[in-house]
Amino acid sequence: MKVYDMPDERGHFGPFGGVFVAETLVEALEELRVMYEKYRHDPEFLAEFAYDLKHFVGRPSPIYHAKRLSEKVGGAQIYLKREDLNHTGAHKINNTIGQALLAKRMGKPRVIAETGAGQHGVATATIAARLGLECVVYMGAEDVKRQAPNVFRMKLLGATVVPVESGSKTLKDALNEAMRDWVTNISNTFYIIGTVAGPHPYPMMVRDFQAVIGIEAKEQMQEMIGRQPDAVVACVGGGSNAMGIFYPYIDVEGVRLIGVEAGGHGLHTGQHAAPLTANSPIGVLHGNRTYLMQDEDGNIIETHSISAGLDYPGVGPEHAWLKDIKRAEYVAITDDEAMAAFHNLCRTEGIIPAMETSHALAHAEKMAKTMSPDQVVLVNLSGRGDKDINTVARLANITL
Amino acid sequence: MSRIQSVFSALKAQGKKALIPYITAGDPHPDQTVTLMHTLVSSGADMIELGVPFSDPMADGPVIQRASERALVHKMGLRKVLEMVKTFRETNQATPIVLMGYANPIEAMGSAKFVALAKEAGVDGVLTVDYPPEECEAFNRELADAGMDSIFLLSPTTEPSRTELIVKQATGFLYYVSLKGVTGAANLDITEVKKRVAEIRKQTTLPIGVGFGVKDAATAREVAAIADAVVVGSRMVLAIEGSDANNLISNVQTLMKELRTAIDSV
Numbered sequence: 001m002k003v004y005d006m007p008d009e010r011g012h013f014g015p016f017g018g019v020f021v022a023e024t025l026v027e028a029l030e031e032l033r034v035m036y037e038k039y040r041h042d043p044e045f046l047a048e049f050a051y052d053l054k055h056f057v058g059r060p061s062p063i064y065h066a067k068r069l070s071e072k073v074g075g076a077q078i079y080l081k082r083e084d085l086n087h088t089g090a091h092k093i094n095n096t097i098g099q100a101l102l103a104k105r106m107g108k109p110r111v112i113a114e115t116g117a118g119q120h121g122v123a124t125a126t127i128a129a130r131l132g133l134e135c136v137v138y139m140g141a142e143d144v145k146r147q148a149p150n151v152f153r154m155k156l157l158g159a160t161v162v163p164v165e166s167g168s169k170t171l172k173d174a175l176n177e178a179m180r181d182w183v184t185n186i187s188n189t190f191y192i193i194g195t196v197a198g199p200h201p202y203p204m205m206v207r208d209f210q211a212v213i214g215i216e217a218k219e220q221m222q223e224m225i226g227r228q229p230d231a232v233v234a235c236v237g238g239g240s241n242a243m244g245i246f247y248p249y250i251d252v253e254g255v256r257l258i259g260v261e262a263g264g265h266g267l268h269t270g271q272h273a274a275p276l277t278a279n280s281p282i283g284v285l286h287g288n289r290t291y292l293m294q295d296e297d298g299n300i301i302e303t304h305s306i307s308a309g310l311d312y313p314g315v316g317p318e319h320a321w322l323k324d325i326k327r328a329e330y331v332a333i334t335d336d337e338a339m340a341a342f343h344n345l346c347r348t349e350g351i352i353p354a355m356e357t358s359h360a361l362a363h364a365e366k367m368a369k370t371m372s373p374d375q376v377v378l379v380n381l382s383g384r385g386d387k388d389i390n391t392v393a394r395l396a397n398i399t400l
Numbered sequence: 401m402s403r404i405q406s407v408f409s410a411l412k413a414q415g416k417k418a419l420i421p422y423i424t425a426g427d428p429h430p431d432q433t434v435t436l437m438h439t440l441v442s443s444g445a446d447m448i449e450l451g452v453p454f455s456d457p458m459a460d461g462p463v464i465q466r467a468s469e470r471a472l473v474h475k476m477g478l479r480k481v482l483e484m485v486k487t488f489r490e491t492n493q494a495t496p497i498v499l500m501g502y503a504n505p506i507e508a509m510g511s512a513k514f515v516a517l518a519k520e521a522g523v524d525g526v527l528t529v530d531y532p533p534e535e536c537e538a539f540n541r542e543l544a545d546a547g548m549d550s551i552f553l554l555s556p557t558t559e560p561s562r563t564e565l566i567v568k569q570a571t572g573f574l575y576y577v578s579l580k581g582v583t584g585a586a587n588l589d590i591t592e593v594k595k596r597v598a599e600i601r602k603q604t605t606l607p608i609g610v611g612f613g614v615k616d617a618a619t620a621r622e623v624a625a626i627a628d629a630v631v632v633g634s635r636m637v638l639a640i641e642g643s644d645a646n647n648l649i650s651n652v653q654t655l656m657k658e659l660r661t662a663i664d665s666v
Binding site: 010018019020021022023024026027028166167172173176179180183184185186187281282283284285286287292294295296297298299300301 | 453454455456457458459461462465469472475477478479502503504505506507508509529530531532534535552553554555557558559562566577580581582
């Protein structure tokens with residue numbers, strides 16, 4: 001059997017990935033690459049990581065059979081991997097703990113992060129507080145407005161939140177600004193990237209730290225139904241929750257992997273954040289080569305999604321590769337479809353999902369309808385929707 | 401001999417150092433760029449670094465970011481930048497032009513097409529900020545085949561083993577980034593720069609330009625004493641930003657003359 005083994009030594013997933021940064025960042029990335037190689041198989045490091053995942057995050061997260069939703073949809077059985085039950089309410093914490101433990105071993109007293117919806121910022125601020133690290137979070141000024149509760153959470157946890165006023169004032173600009181901070185403060189600062197993008201080793205490292213989701217899911221599905229699901233579905237912005245659940249399944253035959261991008265107002269309108277589904281051209285941004293939403297001059301175009309966490313013009317390079325080798329499929333779900341799935345899960349299962357996750361749920365419903373009741377779709381319920389209640393209320397013209 | 405090499409050897413013969421101003425193409429308005437380029441030359445530039453605007457200039461500080469944003473308002477893209485160089489070359493065949501920018505606009509155009517158009521327009525060198533040598537060998541060969549130079553950055557954190565790798569691919573000159581940070585950041589530490597430039601000279605005979613922190617005539621003089629070229633970016637862009645249509649040219653001239661005098665006083 002051919003075993004999947006990616007990326008190569010310099011972080012390439014076929015033509016994607018790599019290290020596309022200014023010379024000023026090269027040594028810092030090299031230091032990180034060497035340190036991560038040293039610790040990724042180190043039993044003591046892995047034991048500390050596992051301990052925190054169990055006792056601080058509350059892992060393993062359960063898998064739940066959404067029976068009423070499955071019945072209502074009619075078709076395949078829908079199962080949910082409950083990352084929403086993690087400490088801080090999303091999968092993001094898995095990765096921030098891994099990177100913060102690495103920062104500690106590298107003797108860096110200061111961590112920085114970029115954030116879109118604020119989940120990664122909260123997860124970084126959380127572990128920074130627990131480990132006594134100084135924490136600065138860059139967030140697009142637009143997102144600061146959209147996600148006020150998470151901004152306040154970060155501040156409660158002792159982090160400094162810096163609103164980024166440049167460019168489109170969203171996630172990509174926050175990432176630019178975090179990179180600028182890092183290059184200026186390299187000697188004492190560790191940059192905790194929140195998704196499977198950025199220069200090598202980030203896409204690989206974030207995937208490895210998130211792979212706990214898929215590793216657990218494989219065991220749990222075996223226990224619950226005696227086999228693996230027919231399909232695994234997850235939402236994709238940068239793609240960390242999807243990579244986390246997909247990765248351990250890549251070599252498992254018969255399991256379809258489906259990434260769900262943000263279709264925004266619909267692909268035909270151009271207002272979306274679905275570079276893979278829309279067949280965007282390949283380009284270079286944020287240190288790696290991948291599919292990128294851009295204009296004919298190669299400038300990055302503004303994306304649209306109802307969910308700040310998916311509002312990103314690129315996608316992690318490993319997803320680009322999985323698309324090209326046809327191991328994973330990518331589809332888009334519109335804002336409206338995601339909202340409908342959001343309400344559906346609230347009412348039928350008593351679970352308020354994150355708006356990002358609602359995209360995966362919407363596609364799972366579509367798929368399940370075309371499948372038989374003895375088939376199984378596993379959805380990565382990547383986060384809970386408490387952070388989104390203001391947005392949902394606003395859409396319904398309700399003032400809280 | 402490339403235009404860049406000729407300039408450096410002519411200056412060396414005269415015992416002078418090169419002044420390389422940076423402007424972003426299309427800032428403050430595309431109509432003014434070619435005029436500004438001629439102004440830079442007439443007020444003392446030995447070479448021009450022309451920035452290609454990009455939506456996500458990760459290695460640049462706020463000053464050059466704003467210049468990119470001003471240019472992008474006018475839909476200033478790589479194709480138009482090359483047209484400007486072509487127009488500039490109609491009346492100036494002597495001053496080397498180095499394009500400085502990011503990889504994505506080049507990849508969007510396609511590297512072969514870019515190299516052909518750049519050559520035709522009269523570009524002399526290309527500095528692609530986010531193309532470290534490991535990721536751009538093929539592109540470098542294309543540039544070399546077309547007779548254009550590949551300019552590379554060296555940073556305060558670049559180890560000697562890595563400098564070795566870079567100088568193997570670099571042609572024209574090397575650009576030493578004088579501080580840890582983005583363009584236009586804090587003041588440079590001249591003692592440290594002196595030490596590093598001396599170390600780099602042990603590994604290469606290429607001319608060395610220093611930039612990223614030259615804020616005034618005094619720093620320009622200090623840098624000129626150490627390096628073969630002084631690159632002035634954010635300070636130049638600030639002068640443009642602080643001008644209106646009436647005093648743009650005279651403000652740029654004033655700054656250029658200050659810098660030229662300082663550099664020539666070494």
